[in-house]
Amino acid sequence: MSEAYFPVGPGLGPEENFLSLDDILMSQEKLPGRAESALPRLAFALGQGAGADSGDSIPEGSKLEIPLWLAKGLHDSKRRIISMELPKIYKEAWRTVFSADANVVDLHKMGPYYYGFGSQLLNFDNPENPEIAQTILQNAYNEDTSALVARLDELERALFRAGQKGLNDFQCWEKGQASQITASSLVQNYGKRKFTDMDG
Amino acid sequence: MAGERAAGLVRELHRAAGGHLPPFRAEGLRQALEEMRALYERNQADVSEAKSGRTDLIFLIRFRHCCLLRNQRCVVAYLYDRLLRIRALRWEYGSILPNAIQFHMSAEEVEWFNRYKKSLATYMRSVGGEEGLDLTQDIKPPKSLYIEVRCLKDYGEFEIDDGTTVLLKKNSQHFLPRWKCEQLIRQGVLEHVLL
Numbered sequence: 001m002s003e004a005y006f007p008v009g010p011g012l013g014p015e016e017n018f019l020s021l022d023d024i025l026m027s028q029e030k031l032p033g034r035a036e037s038a039l040p041r042l043a044f045a046l047g048q049g050a051g052a053d054s055g056d057s058i059p060e061g062s063k064l065e066i067p068l069w070l071a072k073g074l075h076d077s078k079r080r081i082i083s084m085e086l087p088k089i090y091k092e093a094w095r096t097v098f099s100a101d102a103n104v105v106d107l108h109k110m111g112p113y114y115y116g117f118g119s120q121l122l123n124f125d126n127p128e129n130p131e132i133a134q135t136i137l138q139n140a141y142n143e144d145t146s147a148l149v150a151r152l153d154e155l156e157r158a159l160f161r162a163g164q165k166g167l168n169d170f171q172c173w174e175k176g177q178a179s180q181i182t183a184s185s186l187v188q189n190y191g192k193r194k195f196t197d198m199d200g
Numbered sequence: 201m202a203g204e205r206a207a208g209l210v211r212e213l214h215r216a217a218g219g220h221l222p223p224f225r226a227e228g229l230r231q232a233l234e235e236m237r238a239l240y241e242r243n244q245a246d247v248s249e250a251k252s253g254r255t256d257l258i259f260l261i262r263f264r265h266c267c268l269l270r271n272q273r274c275v276v277a278y279l280y281d282r283l284l285r286i287r288a289l290r291w292e293y294g295s296i297l298p299n300a301i302q303f304h305m306s307a308e309e310v311e312w313f314n315r316y317k318k319s320l321a322t323y324m325r326s327v328g329g330e331e332g333l334d335l336t337q338d339i340k341p342p343k344s345l346y347i348e349v350r351c352l353k354d355y356g357e358f359e360i361d362d363g364t365t366v367l368l369k370k371n372s373q374h375f376l377p378r379w380k381c382e383q384l385i386r387q388g389v390l391e392h393v394l395l
Contacts, residue, residue, distance in 0.1 A: 003339075004288035005219030007281060019277045021214045028207055040260055069203075073266030081259060 206274030
């Protein structure tokens with residue numbers, strides 16, 4: 001990893017960092033909801049019912065799937081427009097599955113931003129919020145990092161990487177390499193890239 | 201779906217790991233800004249209609265506003281993250297960037313880099329007494345004044361302070377003052393050999 005590049009990290013809990021690339025991609029994830037009143041179809045060119053005439057409206061009560069950023073923007077505590085539901089994996093049944101061993105569940109497949117997304121859900125008034133918060137907290141602190149990093153979601157991967165880097169740095173120091181000036185990894189990556197460009 | 205292009209920019213940047221700077225997507229940026237302009241114009245028109253009684257438009261206006269904010273966020277984050285990467289380049293590469301990298305930067309970014317360089321230089325001169333302090337040196341705590349280095353690539357002639365030149369050929373080893381070599385080591389030309 002480049003030593004001088006410090007990107008804006010993801011926000012903590014229900015807050016997002018405006019400039020964080022991680023948070024932006026996380027809020028692209030879709031979640032299910034319902035229209036609380038008739039909504040003009042033009043707005044939702046989401047591929048819901050191709051072939052609808054323009055000027056038609058989505059009837060009240062129909063199901064929608066919209067990205068988190070839109071859900072947050074349209075959500076009104078008086079709930080006039082849309083109401084958001086908990087996606088399946090945050091519901092009761094799945095929560096008990098997750099409290100099992102980390103190896104059991106392929107979290108990345110469920111949604112690469114399970115923890116961040118879950119924290120965002122706390123923004124919508126939902127009676128199950130306290131339970132969700134509990135589950136997220138439990139699992140996030142469980143540092144039982146499985147050998148297959150591919151099954152962890154982004155937060156866990158970041159934790160894993162941080163732990164790994166710490167370990168590597170310590171070993172480096174032990175070997176007396178801390179004072180050895182090294183080629184910048186950034187520069188090395190540029191070198192490699194150029195090589196492949198020339199090939200193909 | 202609105203905001204897709206802008207999110208695409210962010211996604212590509214996020215994928216470039218390790219602070220690597222991908223080429224500047226001027227076209228993608230232009231399209232995102234174009235989308236914003238169109239949304240804004242439609243909203244302007246609708247707002248005056250809504251004020252004169254058409255309350256059914258309010259949802260649409262709100263929706264477009266959300267999209268505008270989303271696009272703005274993606275675009276700003278994209279540009280900002282690129283600047284963070286460019287700033288890292290000054291610290292890792294030095295003040296002169298290879299052409300391959302400059303090629304990936306927009307004109308404004310090159311301008312920003314030059315101004316940052318100047319800012320940094322002014323600051324370094326003001327710190328640490330008369331000659332100033334080079335902060336980009338000694339990133340790792342130094343153990344000695346001179347270090348043993350091995351040359352990894354053919355670089356050519358290299359002059360050190362007392363006037364003597366050294367020929368840097370691949371695999372040659374030299375005992376050189378630390379401060380002269382640090383840049384070259386970071387660029388991968390020399391390799392610091394621990395005795």
